[in-house]
Amino acid sequence: MNLDLYLSFHLWPTGLWLAFITLLGLVVASFINVVIYRLPLILRREWGEADLPEVSLSWPASHCPSCKTPLRWWHNLPLISWLVLKGACVSCKVKIPLRYPLVELTGGLLALLVAWRFGANLSSLVYLGFALSLLVLAVIDSQTQLLPDKITLPLVWAGLTWHWVFSSSNMFDQAFLGALLGYLSLWSLFWVFKLLTGREGMGYGDFKLLAAIGAWLGAPALIPVVMLASISGLLVALVLKLNAQWQGQALPFGPHLVVGCLVLLIGGQEVAGLLGLASWLEITGWAF
Numbered sequence: 596m597n598l599d600l601y602l603s604f605h606l607w608p609t610g611l612w613l614a615f616i617t618l619l620g621l622v623v624a625s626f627i628n629v630v631i632y633r634l635p636l637i638l639r640r641e642w643g644e645a646d647l648p649e650v651s652l653s654w655p656a657s658h659c660p661s662c663k664t665p666l667r668w669w670h671n672l673p674l675i676s677w678l679v680l681k682g683a684c685v686s687c688k689v690k691i692p693l694r695y696p697l698v699e700l701t702g703g704l705l706a707l708l709v710a711w712r713f714g715a716n717l718s719s720l721v722y723l724g725f726a727l728s729l730l731v732l733a734v735i736d737s738q739t740q741l742l743p744d745k746i747t748l749p750l751v752w753a754g755l756t757w758h759w760v761f762s763s764s765n766m767f768d769q770a771f772l773g774a775l776l777g778y779l780s781l782w783s784l785f786w787v788f789k790l791l792t793g794r795e796g797m798g799y800g801d802f803k804l805l806a807a808i809g810a811w812l813g814a815p816a817l818i819p820v821v822m823l824a825s826i827s828g829l830l831v832a833l834v835l836k837l838n839a840q841w842q843g844q845a846l847p848f849g850p851h852l853v854v855g856c857l858v859l860l861i862g863g864q865e866v867a868g869l870l871g872l873a874s875w876l877e878i879t880g881w882a883f
C-alpha cells in the first residue's frame with residue numbers, strides 16, 4: 596500500500612519537515628505529562644483505592660494541583676510556558692516539577708531524531724507515536740513501578756498491524772517472532788531467577804514491554820535492545836551506588852528497555868555495529 600505517495604510528505608522541504616515533526620513532538624509530549632500524572636491515579640482507583648481524586652484523561656481541565664487555579668491556554672505551551680512562568684504556578688508560586696519541561700524537551704528531541712532518521716514520510720509519524728508511547732511508559736515506570744497493560748498491550752497489536760499492512764512479509768514474520776520471544780525470554784529469565792534466588796527480579800509489565808519492542812523492531816533486535824538496556828541499568832545503578840542513594844532495592848527495568856529500544860530505533864545498524872552485532876543482524880536479515 597503506497598500511502599506515502601498519496602500523502603505527499605516527500606514533497607516537503609527537509610527543514611520544514613524536521614520543524615513540523617519537532618513541534619508535533621513538543622505538543623504531544625505536553626499531553627503526555629497529563630497521561631503520566633493521571634493514568635496511575637485512574638488505575639489505582641480502578642483497583643479499589645477510593646481516597647484518590649476522581650479524574651479522567653480529559654477531565655477536569657488542567658489546573659495547578661496546589662491552588663487549583665485553572666491553566667489558561669498560554670500556560671499550556673510546551674517549554675515556553677515553563678520558561679515564561681519561571682517554573683512556578685502563576686497564582687500560588689508553587690514550583691512546577693522539573694519533570695514537565697524535561698518530558699516536553701525529551702518529546703521534542705525524540706521527534707527531531709525520528710524525523711531525521713526516517714525522513715519525510717509516514718514511517719516518521721508512526722515511529723514517533725511508538726517512541727512517545729515508550730516515553731510515557733518509561734516515566735510512569737520510574738515513578739510508580741507500573742507498566743500499564745492499557746499501553747503495553749495496544750502497542751504490541753499496533754506494531755504487528757503496522758508491519759502486516761506496510762512492511763515486507765519478512766519483516767512481519769520477524770515482528771511476530773519478536774513479540775513472542777520478547778515475552779517468553781524475560782518470562783523464562785524471571786522464573787529461573789525466582790527459582791534460584793526466591794526473589795522476583797522484574798514484573799510482568801517488563802515481559803509485555805519487551806513483547807511490544809519485539810513487535811516493532813523484530814526478533815533479531817531483541818539482543819541489542821537487551822544489551823543496551825543492561826548497559827543503561829548498570830550505569831544508573833553505579834551512579835546511584837556512588838552517591839550512596841541505593842541500598843539494593845529493586846530498580847525498575849522498564850525505563851532501561853525503553854532507552855535500549857530508542858537508541859537502536861534511532862541508531863540502527865551503526866549502533867548494532869558498535870555492539871559487535873553487525874553480522875548477527877546481517878545473518879538474520881534485519882532490515883531496519
Ligand SMILES: [Zn+2]
Pocket residue numbers: 659660661662663664684685686687688689
Ligand atoms: Zn498554584
